[in-house]
Amino acid sequence: MRAMLSGLAMALVLAGCGSTSASGDLIAFVGLLDGDAEIFVMNADGTEVRRLTDNDDADMLPIWSPDGDAIAFGSDRDGDEEIFVMNADGTEVRQLTNNGAVMVWRWSPDGESVAFMGGRDGDAEMFVANADGTEVRQLTDNDGPDHAPL
Numbered sequence: 656m657r658a659m660l661s662g663l664a665m666a667l668v669l670a671g672c673g674s675t676s677a678s679g680d681l682i683a684f685v686g687l688l689d690g691d692a693e694i695f696v697m698n699a700d701g702t703e704v705r706r707l708t709d710n711d712d713a714d715m716l717p718i719w720s721p722d723g724d725a726i727a728f729g730s731d732r733d734g735d736e737e738i739f740v741m742n743a744d745g746t747e748v749r750q751l752t753n754n755g756a757v758m759v760w761r762w763s764p765d766g767e768s769v770a771f772m773g774g775r776d777g778d779a780e781m782f783v784a785n786a787d788g789t790e791v792r793q794l795t796d797n798d799g800p801d802h803a804p805l
Contacts, residue, residue, distance in 0.1 A: 673685065673717060674717055674718045674719050674726075675699070675719070676719045676723045676743075677719065677721055677722070677723050678723060679699060680698060680699050681696055681697070681698060681699065681719075681723070681743075682696065682697055682698075682699055683695070683696050683707075683717035683718075683719060683726050684696075684697075684717065685714070685715050685716070685717065686706075691710075691711060691712075691713065692713040692714055692715050693706060693707075693708045693709060693710075693714055694706075694707045694708045694714045694715075694717045694726070694728055694745075695707060696726075696743070696745075705744075705745075706745075707726070707741065707744070707745030708728075708730075708741075708745065708748075710732060712730055712731050712732035713730065713731050714728055714729070714730045714732070714739075715728065715729045715730070716728060716729045718760065718761070718762065719743075719762075720740075720762050720766045720786070721762055721763075721764055721765065721766040722766050723743060724742065724743055724766075725740050725741065725742055725743060725766075725786070726740070726741055726742075726743060727739070727740050727751065727760055727762065727769055728740075728741070729760075733750065733753075735754075735755045736755060737750055737751070737752045737753065737754075737755070738750075738751040738752045738760055738769065738771055739751060740769075740786060740787075740788075749787065749788060750788060751769060751784060751786070751787075751788045752771065752773065752782075752784065752788070752791070754773045754774065754782075754791075755773065755774045760772075762786075763783075766786060767785065767786055768783050768784060768785050768786055769783070769784055769786055770782070770783045770794075771783075771784070773793075778797075778798070780793055780794070780795045780796060780797070781793070781794040781795040782794060
């Protein structure tokens with residue numbers, strides 16, 4: 656069972672639905688329980704599966720911060736698709752965006768900010784915000800959509 660779960664979580668990481676920590680020893684992934692998407696973390700060998708989120712809304716696409724102390728993830732818990740950040744143990748969930756953010760984002764290498772796609776002006780534009788949600792800055796302003804920060 657453990658190997659099957661580890662293989663499934665690794666498949667989710669490869670499919671873009673999960674993320675490995677910088678150290679490579681932890682995997683954050685989305686699991687479906689009771690028809691609801693929640694975020695879990697486990698050791699890379701499939702042991703010690705821990706549920707980090709538990710609500711009636713969809714939590715998805717977890718991405719580890721570079722230092723492994725936090726996980727950014729998408730959720731529709733406020734009625735729109737937004738980006739949230741929580742401690743690596745699931746505590747202190749903070750809403751990073753409040754603009755109907757598109758569910759694509761990346762941490763800066765130093766972990767101080769997050770780049771993301773947002774739909775504030777009706778089409779997808781690139782933004783960056785401090786990791787605590789302050790100082791949201793729009794980087795692009797084009798007629799067509801701008802795509803995923805890499």
